[in-house]
Amino acid sequence: MTRRKIEIKKIQSEDYRKVTFSKRRAGLIKKAKFLCSESNTQIAIVSYSLSGRLFTFGHPSVDSVVDQFLDNHTTDSCGSSSNESPHVSTHGPSPPSKGVVDGKEGRPSWWALPVEDMDLDMDELRQYKASLETLKSNVASRLKEMEERASLTRDFVGFLDAH
Incomplete structure (x- = not known):
């Protein structure tokens, strides 16, 4: 058959x-x-x-897979709107600072580096500021999604308990 x-x-x-x-x-x-x-x-x-x-x-x-997907998606889309990389390049090797460490290579994440050590010109500082604002927006939207998911889960569990 x-x-x-x-x-x-x-x-x-x-x-x-x-x-x-x-x-x-x-x-x-x-x-x-x-x-x-x-x-x-x-x-x-x-x-x-x-x-x-x-x-x-x-x-x-489901939560762990979705969280991992959103974390990867958020870090990939964290750049500014003009196709510029959100990662700020530092000149020369920088020692790991206390704070968030990038899991891929053991380097500090771009947002955890002190601005004073970056040796950036005005345009790069503006780009860095825009990237930080985008990161803040992404974190806020992620928090909102997590709160909505928790609310939907509570509603769904309440619906199941009622039936």
């Missing part, structure tokens, strides 16, 4: 859509568990049913 390709289109029957969602969600989670065990990967799956019910799966947990 061979598998046939299913045309991608909206399923008209609401009952059939619910059954299909349940089966596909279960199959997707089964495949995700297999991938996690075979290749030591981290996976997060977030899906909503037609009624708006939230279903999640995560290895090791």
